[in-house]
Amino acid sequence: MWYQQESEDIQISVRPLYCRTDSSPKENLYVWTYDVVIRNNGQETVQLLNRFWRIVDAGNQTQEVHGPGVIGERPIIEPGCEYTYTSFTHLPTSYGKMVGHYEMISSEGRSFKVDIPEFDLQLPVRLV
Secondary structure, eight states, X not given: OOEEEEETTEEEEEEEEEOGGGOBGGGTBEEEEEEEEEEEOSSSOEEEEEEEEEEEETTOOEEEEEEESBTTBOXXXXXXXXXXXXXXXXXXXXXXXXXXXXXXXXXXSOEEEEEEEEEEEEOOGGGO
């Protein structure tokens, strides 16, 4: 399932996938990968500078992740183009949520935030 949101003419689409092969429920380790597509629907070239994630597990424990770029890159995205990457997270519970934002700058020097839609991290129905 894809989660989608657009703000500041930037569309963010996220698809989380449970990674059974890397998870170990007996050790309270649940791993998800997530694909992200960042599409520039605006008229200006933009660059992703920083990321911020809030990850909440089923026990309401929260961790925050922030830092430069994504997967070691600070992509530049031309109008009408998109940038795609895959990353991962892990939780001690079989359910959680993620939400966040990217900090960007336009080719005109305008700094702004782009919201990342909240999405669920949950086991596929066939595994529950």
